[in-house]
Amino acid sequence: MRPTAANRFLDRLCSTAGRVVLTLSLAAAVVHGCGKPVEKRDIATLRYRLSSDPSTLDPAHSTSTDSGVVVLKVFEGLVRFVPETLEIVPAVAQSYDVSPDGLTYTFRLREGVRFHNGGEVTAEDFRYSFERVLDRRTRSERRWVLEEIEGAEEFSSGETEAVSGIDVLGRHVLQLRLRRPFAPFLAQLCMEGASAVPREEVEKWGEDFTSHPVGCGPFKFVSWKHDVEVVIEAFDDYFGGPPKLRRVAFKVLPETSVALEEYLAGELDFMDQLPPGRVVDLRQNYPDEVKIWPILATYYFGFNHEKEPFKGNRKLRQAFNYAVDREGICDVIQEGVPVPATGGVLPPGMPGYDPDLKGYEYDPDMARRLMAEAGYPNGEGLPVITLWYNTDPGHQRICEYVQHCLKKVGVRVKLKNIDTAAYWQAMYAGEPAFFRTGWIADIPDPDNFLYTLLDSKQFGAAGNSTWYSNPDFDKLVEEARSSTDWTERQRLYREAERIAVDDAAWLFVYYYRDVAMVKRHVKGIRFSRQGDFAIPLDDVYIDAGG
Amino acid sequence: MYRYILKRLVLTVPVLFGIATMVFVLMFVIPGDPVRLLMGQHGDPDTEAVIREELGLDRPFHVQYVRFLGRLLRGDLGRSYRQRRDVKEILFERLPATLKLGTAALGLAVLIGITAGVLAALNRNKPVDGAVMVASLIGISTPVFWLGLMLMLVFAARLKWLPVAGYGTAGDLRHLALPAVSLSMVYIGYIARMTRSSLLEVIGMEFLRTARAKGLGPRAAVVKHGLKNALIPIVTVIGLNFAGLLGGAVATETVFAWPGIGRAMVDAIRMRDVPVIEGGVILLSLSFVFINLLVDISYCAIDPRVKLEE
DSSP states (O other), X not given: OOHHHHHHHHHHHHHHHHHHHHHHHHHHHHHHHTOOOSOOOOTTEEEEEESSOOSOOOTTTOOXXXXXXXHHHHXXXXXXXXXXXXXXXXXXXXXXXXXXXXXXXXXXXXXXXXXXXXXXXXXXXXXXXXXXXXXXXXXXXXXXXXXXXXXHHHHHTTSOSSOTTEEEEETTEEEEEBSSOOTTHHHHTTXXXXXXXXXXXXXXHGGGGGGSOOOSSXXXXXXXXXXXXEEEEEOTTOTTOOOSOSEEEEEEOOOHHHHHXXXXXXXXXXXXXXXXXXXXXXXXXXXXXXXXXEEEEEEEXXXXXXXXXXXXXXXXXXXXXXXXOHHHIIIIIXXXXXXXXXXXXXXXTSTTOOTTOOOOOOOHHHHHHHHHHTTOGGGTTOOOXXXXXXXXXXXXXXXXXXXXXXXXXXXXXXXXXEOHHHHHHHHHTTOOSEEEEXXXXXXXXXHXXXXXXXXXXXXXXXXXXXXXXXXXXXXXXXXXXXXXXXXHHHHHHHHXXXXXXXXXXXXXXXXXXXXEEEOTTEEOOOOOTTOGGGOOOTTOEEXXXX | OHHHHHHHHHHHHHHXXXXXXXXXXXXXXXXXXXXXXXXXXXXXXXXXXXXXXXXXXXXXXXXXXXXXXXXXXXXXXXXXXXXXXXXXXXXXXXXXXXXXXXXXXXXXXXXXXXXXXXXXXXXXXXXXXHHHHHHHHHHHHSOHHHHHHHHIIIIIIISOOSOSSOOOSTTOSHHHHHHHHHHHHHHHHHHHHHHHHHHHHHHTSHHHHHHHHTTOOHHHHXXXXXXXXXXXXXXXXXXXXXXXXXXXXXXXXXXXXOOOHHHHHHHXXXXXXXXXXXXXXXXXXXXXXXXXXXXXHHHXXXXXXXXXXX
16 A cells, blocks of 8 residues: 555544544434334244354254253154143154053054144154154263163164154054163153154254254244244144244343343243342332242262262261251342252152152251261361352252351361353263252152262263162162153152162252243243243233233 | 565464364363254154264264364365355355454554543543543453444434444444444553553653753653653553454453454354364464564664664
8 A cells, every 4th residue: 555545544534533423423323313212012922032143953963051941942752741730641652652661662653743844753754853852972961861772782883773762553553672671761751852843854954953943833934043042833734733933033042140131121921030139129020920939850969989978978978968057048148049958869849759758957056066976076187178169140049058157067068160161071070079969850750860960880971970889778769760651650759769769879959940030921831840941832822911 | 574474474373273272172171062962852863973074073083173173274164064164265255354353353453542641641640541541441351342332322212323243244334333332442441541651661761852942842851752752551451452353252242233353253152063163263363473473573763773683
């Protein structure tokens, strides 16, 4: 560039600065002038907050609630849960039978069920969908959902070209044979991973099926603008009848306090989570809009049973349980949302929950006595214990409170805060001796807590991050999971749970309840005990006069 | 000058190689297992092993590194572990939002910062100077996150002039206003202070006296001649800030739910989505290199005495 041209340019730049200021002022005035009245009722569209962009919309890979909330509306499987009771009812299947030995499941599919691309859903589609999840090339994180089907393992490892336990007995009859009786199987079939997907669409898009999902659920996919919005619209040929809503717009708003402002400004109809510290005042000011309901989840602190000082020291673990004021955590820190875990492992509402099981109440005197019996009177001789938690202001407040409670009985606790990725790696490698964690059930079956988190076959990454091991417990759970008699299963799980509580396998803290804000004009919502992500929207509508 | 540009472009290659190596090593050594995060809390070890193998994460460091470099040489940034999409697609779909916010914020910062800096310099040691310096200090010191929330509470929640958050449609300036203003504050402060100090350095120089002798008023002389001579450090600050804005607007993007590269990068770091992190760092490094080059070239235009060939 020649200097003369540069000079001319700079001259112009300087002399026009004033004009630019004027123009911007005018633009600001226009923006102000066209400030719209924000509340505008659109009775066809529900605006639903997502706390993060879904990582996928492919049911074979859906593991997070932000994916699940959309996937569960677009896809459908053979069976599904009733949201309030979590009873299993037929979905694409019209009916099903389970053989007396619990090995064979026969599903008769509804005729005329359509995918969103117009194709009919047949038994062959389910065979394809299940084999896709089990195929190692799919790299599905949900392979375990179907792994109890006979021949699944051989198929996954590439030894066979088909899963021997899946039989298509007719265009609308599907039979699944299991390798052993496995009672939670039907519940696992309700998960996203067991949804029907149309072969032609998956083959057309390959891995990009995640961005072009086609299912047979009540809503069909419209658009996904990453980090902004996912839009789905009513599928009028849905076998359960067309949904009442025409569209659902899932708006990605990561910051909860900002989402609340959007909600209060009338830009959202449903928002999950509430900002910490705001629950009490929102409940007072919007009593009809704040919804709190129990879900199947337990918040706890893990002791590593392979590490000192907790290894083999049941009295010390019990002392910790008596030392912590759960009411304080629930009422003060968590603003009255969760319920203190003074029972056992299973949260209320979980099938098999034992209302008579008495766990640990806050009793510092008892804690001190047990500390002495454990060999650490007033905490003497007990090293400083490091409590690990993943970065989150809510976890931090709880950990600080637990630190304070334990200090009262002579236990010195040091807090260690690391990011979730590093925390998970350390936790599943058995590094921390004492750590916070929690579990939201995948399925409403006690097995999903007791086997997954406490059985000694599940050490480490499989779920048992505390390395808790008790042969009596393992035996009872193994018997329970292969029994087909629910009464017997319940008895066995309850017995096993009592062992875990008596062993103080965890430091039980609270049972979760979900909290959300829903506008008064939103009607027909059925709150799911799985959590807000599983709320079905087929019957939801917006009342213009509500 | 062309030789200089060519030389700088060639030098970009070792710079990028160094950055790529550094980010690869860092991602390899920091704790956190991407496969563990993909699986969720209920993982089955067999599937975990399969995924690890498919992603090549079971291979030794040197094999992964060579594969990574090979991919880079082919211009392939890889596929996201989590989203199963091309990293290029993920980054480029966010680039317009990032550029829109960065340009708007920097445009405001340049306009207001230079004006305020000139006013302060012209009124040295007077109340206007003091006010500009205090305001710029406040602008620099105010956390963007907090400022964003405050602006939102006042202009969106209370006055309802503007939307609370979100991207809106491509041409929608209403959604851009609050994030751009909150992001620009800190840069307004930097530019105002830099403009003031640069101008004060040239204000006593002889060419300004000459300009005055030719009949220009004191303000016109400073604005027309002084400012041009004080521009080099200001342009340097603007250039570096713009490059920083492209990846560094994370807090603003999070508060205002703005779908930019910074937010994508933070999500990727949180979930250890290594290809997205590597691709993002390389893209941002490239933009740093090119913006710096543009700044250097602009020196020539601003000051004819600068010869890039030397």
